[in-house]
Amino acid sequence: MTLDAFLARFSGLPHGSLWALVIATLAGVVASAVCPCTVPVGLGVAGMAGSAGGRDGRASRAIAVTFFAGMVVNLAILGAVAGRLGAMLTGAFGRDWALSMAVVSFVAAGTAFSLPRLDSERLASWRRTGLAATFVYGFVFSLGTSAAPLLLLLTVATAQARPQYGFLLALAFGVGRGFPFLLAGWFGGALMRFARLRAWARAVQIASGAALLLVGVYYARAFTVLS
């Protein structure tokens, strides 16, 4: 199923209702399901959460929530400036976005490989920076992958609506769009904590860094095709 087909079922979306917000959230989940970027970046988020995780799992959950928050905040902003969404759908923007994603992913991979070398004091200070960087990662990712589906949703749902309603719909869409990544980070972190107990730390580290490296190569390749 495509997002177009999903939204076509709700062309008579009741304006301003709670049901419309539920549909927008489901549309976000569908958009994530059909987007080819979801699997590689989801693996990357799981890897980041795993490599940053402490024994209690709070750090990995924080990574997952922060990436999710970056996406939701970005979509809420996009909803508020819906009239300018077209600027994010041009070929030049797509090319620059793919390059940015490649660079950010390679930096994240380098960080994932180097984290175990840090002592606990430096690791604690890194986590604060890491959270900010993860938020930016989620924000940038959402900027490129969510503008087109959001435009489609707003076209279907808010033909006669107020801008505030567009903001609410975009927020609901963002929650659905980011939900799979929240799950990926949450369970990725839990899985890697479980693996650590069995002294698989080195394999976990390779998997985390390799996932992010692959994400970087994936976007660098897209950049090459678009150039």
Added chain:
Amino acid sequence: MAEPHATMWKGWMVMAAVILGVGTLTLALARQPATRAASQGGRPRPVATASARIPVTGMTCPVCVASVKEALLAVSGVETADVSLERREVVVRYDERQVLLSQLVAAINRTGYRAGTPIVPREER
């Protein structure tokens, strides 16, 4: 004794990540002028060039755009493929002696996106 080995090993992994990252981006950037030259005339221009506008549904991001563009350029006889995420369509210039419109539609559908009915400009019919 295992600690220095582990540190050295992780150092190598970081270095490999950096080299792979920088290498891939350098290759991507190095390829850029050649690709642009090809789309502007570096590739020999087919004699019987036609163009068609094909609606495409299901694209969500620039990676989808890249997939559709790559699939069309891989078809022998296709000169350029300009994919628009905003208009959700692709404008293809191709040699009509080498390739049929149905082949272009099939190439798009193989990527997982759905091609609509091609629109050929009136003067080219």
